[in-house]
Amino acid sequence: MASMADLLTDAEFDMFRKVIYDESGITFSSTNRSILDSRLKEKLREKQLTSVQEYYRLITSNKEEMKIMLDSVTTNLTRFFRNQPHFDALVHYVIPHIIERKKKTGDSVIKIWSAGCSTGEEPYTIAMILADILPAGFRFQITASDISLKSLMVGQQGFYPESRIAGIPQKYLDKYFIKSDKGYQVKSDLMATIKFDYHNLRNDSGARNLDVVFCRNVLIYFDEAAQKSTIDRFWNSMGAQSYLFIGHSESLFGMDTKFEFLKTDWACLYQKNI
Structure with missing residues (x-):
């Protein structure tokens, strides 16, 4: 050979x-x-x-x-609480605004997509945060997708060796994980809030009226045309007054898109502001 x-x-x-x-x-x-x-x-x-x-x-x-x-x-590099400022913005800005809006409509479900979720650290991070901060009467659903079947299997199993749990606050480890000799298992109640699903971002996911989309450090692997198509599909999958998080090294600057740039006290993101 x-x-x-x-x-x-x-x-x-x-x-x-x-x-x-x-x-x-x-x-x-x-x-x-x-x-x-x-x-x-x-x-x-x-x-x-x-x-x-x-x-x-x-x-x-x-x-x-x-x-x-x-x-x-594909390259699957991820960790729990990666780019903490994004999660600070989620806690202090995004979720409060979503709750305020949903109280007016009577909708009590927050729908989130973790696109390019790799081995599951990102959706589990989001799930821990929401389980911790959402007021009574509200619940959340997370769809976690990736093109890597091996990575999705890790996420579905929800088991991580000790070397992979760095960055998780102790209060979350105690509340949402079961420790064993070999590592940490996500508790079943938290696992039930996430649906892991194979999805190729070249295609429409079929999702609609999402409140938040995370797609971080994925667009960097696409050329401009593929980035534009992916962003347009995100727009179609999201509801009014929804939020898009992309990687800190990624930008929609110069792209013909309907998303509005949003700078919060914690991080920059994008909003479907209709």
Whole structure:
């Protein structure tokens, strides 16, 4: 088998780059070509194939193999309470405004989407916060989605080794986790508030009237066209006076979008202000 350095010819790189983009919106460029090379080399070894052309024929003829391939080329870096200012803004600004609005309409359910949830740390962080601060009579539903099936399985199991729980305040660990010799298990009551679901952001999720969408550190893997399409789909899935959180290194500046930039005392985010 070819070495990693010469695994992909330019034509083969373009072939895989195109199919990955068409299927997921994820963009590979010459700067991260080595990542794609190494991931494909692993898949050839795993499938006992001798050429990338064989693997290409496999993924383009089998939808499940395509999902597995997309899973293998994604990067899943996350942690509990990542970018704390976002959660401060959620607690001190977003949730109070949503509660005030919903009291006027009689709606008592807050609906949140954690898009690109990876192994579940983000949706569980949101769930702990809401379970802690929501007044009586209000409840919440969180949909957590990702393109990585392996990551979703971790989230669904809700078990994290000690090395992964850094950043969780002790009061939350005591209240929402069960400690064991091997790590921490999220309690079933909190797990029941989150639905983990496979979703490709290239497609419409079917969700509507969401109050909050978190999609942090995902858009950086998309080109401008895929970013715009994704943001437009978020707009369609969200209700009036709803809120969008994206990564601190991401921005909608210069994009033709209906979202309004919102600067709070804690963090910057975006609002569907209709």
